Amino acid sequence: MLQLISIVLLAGLLMAILVKGSGVSKYQEHDLEKQHILQKLDQLKAGLDHLCRHCPWDWTLFQGNCYLFSTFQKNWKESVTARKNMGAQLVVIKSNEGQEPNNDYGNEDCAVISNDGWNDISCLAMSFWICKKPVSPCST
Incomplete structure (x- = not known):
């Protein structure tokens, strides 16, 4: 046992x-x-x-420029500060159609993209923003 x-x-x-x-x-x-x-x-x-990346990783290459589409909203003044920190500029509308605001409330000096195209709004309004800067050359 x-x-x-x-x-x-x-x-x-x-x-x-x-x-x-x-x-x-x-x-x-x-x-x-x-x-x-x-x-x-x-x-x-x-x-x-x-x-070779002509644009930073979170930017989009389009027609010879780099674009950053914001993921958060800022007013125009805050957007200008953010773009300066990135060494870029806010996208500027250069087409004739884009230069015709309706200025409904007399204080719409900024623009946003809406379902119908560009729309002018107050620069104090919070919106998403787009920055643009030239592509970077690749070093060899």
Whole structure:
């Protein structure tokens, strides 16, 4: 009977060692996989440095200029400050159609894009804004 209890205890001890040992190897395996992924990520980042991007990542290239479409609203004065900090200018309407505001309330000196095209509004109104700057040449 004592031998049977000893065998059962020994089997339990071996089982505990095996379970614990496999957990360590899984942890080590996970750590090695993480290191491999981080190495690949570093390689990809290094490759991106050699790509030619005429515009910053969050800007859009269109007809030889870079455009940033804001994701938050500001009034005209705040938009001017933001564009200065980015080294850009606010988009200016240059078409004849865009130069014909209706100025309904006598204080609509700014414009927004609406479903019907351009619409003039008060410069104190909060709106999304668009910045524009020239493309950057790629260094060789």
